[in-house]
Amino acid sequence: AQYLSNDYISMMVPYQDEEGQTGYRLTVISEFAQQGGLERVAESLEGCDQEILVESVQNYLGQVNQFCLQLIKDGLYHPDIKLTNFLFNRGK
Numbered sequence: 001a002q003y004l005s006n007d008y009i010s011m012m013v014p015y016q017d018e019e020g021q022t023g024y025r026l027t028v029i030s031e032f033a034q035q036g037g038l039e040r041v042a043e044s045l046e047g048c049d050q051e052i053l054v055e056s057v058q059n060y061l062g063q064v065n066q067f068c069l070q071l072i073k074d075g076l077y078h079p080d081i082k083l084t085n086f087l088f089n090r091g092k
Helices: 038-044 050-073
Strands: 008-016 022-030
Antiparallel strands (some): 008 022
């Protein structure tokens, strides 16, 4: 819960593996991240003043870095960490 917004639910969603066996994945549904992923955030910064661009990049990547460091500290693992999996809403 500490890694998610305050408004979320989690559920186990069934899937079939390559051998046809049913497995379950934890799936989290959260509030809509209006800014989208980091790629979309980057597109929105296109053409910005260089100072604003640098400040924004430092802010967003700093948040991603803090998140990853916290995962490591807590001994947790995410199998698919990539920039498109980080969603932002109102700068967070």
